[in-house]
Amino acid sequence: ALLARRADRLTELAQKIAADGGQALAVAADLTDPASVDAAAEQVRAAYGRVDLIVNAAGVMLPNPVTDGRADEWQRMLDTNVSGALRVIRAFVPDLIAAAEAGGTADLVNISSIGAHVPFPNYAVYGATKAALTYLSQSLRTELGPRDVRVTNVEPGLTESELASHVDNAELSGQLDGMFDALIGLGADDVADLIAYTTSRPRHVNLRQAIVLPTRQA
Template identity: 40%
Template sequence: MTSRLQSTVALITGASSGIGRATALRLAEEGATVALVGRRKDRVEELAKTVTDQGGQALAIPADVTDADAAAATVRTIVERLGRLDIVVNAAGAMLNGDSIRARIDEWDQMVDVNVKGVMYVVKAALPHLLDAAKSADRQVADVINISSVAGRVATAGVAIYNASKFGVTAATEAWRQEFGDRNLRFSVIEPGAVDTELFGHQQGHAKEAESQRFEGVEKLHPEDIADAIAYIATSPRRRAINEIVIRPTDQNF
């Protein structure tokens, strides 16, 4: 374990798999105590054990952050148990794309709930604690790092509501950056292309076939590639704010 994030506490949503899981391991390597938030209790508890077995510190918190009260309670628990909150990584996501006529409203609602409301509820609850950390931390800064997507930059047929949710994450992150930057609270957004995670497994039927064809021949990014970018942001000195990072697979030209 290294120590660039020693004495910091990082909240990571979507920690049960994919980018969230890889991020937890990466930030723990940097010395952060990681608060692992996800809906699958067995997964976040297993990850907490992995972190501690590797010499790090972790707290597993099974929670659904699409519920505002649950998100607020999660942040409260982290601060009560760990004493502070320095870094928030919103990595939870849902992608249920496809033909808009066939699509179900509950699937659209799920994408908005996870991708937008979950981010909104966590940030709202975390803000006072992050501002406190920015004033008191040795590194003199705190961070919110939101995972958007290249779908938050470029609209595509059959991706309307996922596009809308990720455009929203990108826009909200920039607005928060402007609002809180002069208080040493940095907001950053990462917009990955195709990453080899469970997200693609959420697709069904025609949408799954279309996604498979679209990404045929593309060597997808690994979750660790995004975790490295997150670590770069979080370990940057106070003077350097990384506002936005776009990461595509080398083979992805869209």
């Protein structure tokens, strides 16, 4: 089940998965809207039943100096990176608990960032939202682990994604381009492969924290 805002992009991806022999459900949902998330969860359950794996991957990155005072950008990052993740957790965690109680594996995977604990100039608010997600993952383990629900926090380094397209500061955008040229960033498939490995472990094994970097990134 694929959840995101843009229905056209989701449909295109679902069609590609189907063409490759898989199965996918495209569900348009706005993670900043609680009702939209709840409706999406019901649509997923109607199609597939109880959910046993959640990957919280939605995010927005809007780097600028804090002194610019772009409160609207701060709110967008908080609404998506933190509150959006919480809305997904609220909508699906009961399913994860039920799956674990039935003897199956149950996984919550949160995609944070190396920026959660490695500071970068002008990325203070973005890094703060990811630090919040990293801490949330750590704390949730104390609640969900005793119920046999695994919580994994993944912190990628430089990764090819649409995040770079969010940057409207020409200087910072140029810096990112230079980093990709120098470091050879990860691809989405690299992160997906790590998630697949992590969630395929025996149910009593929780790989709780994974930092994945391009080899050239210190």
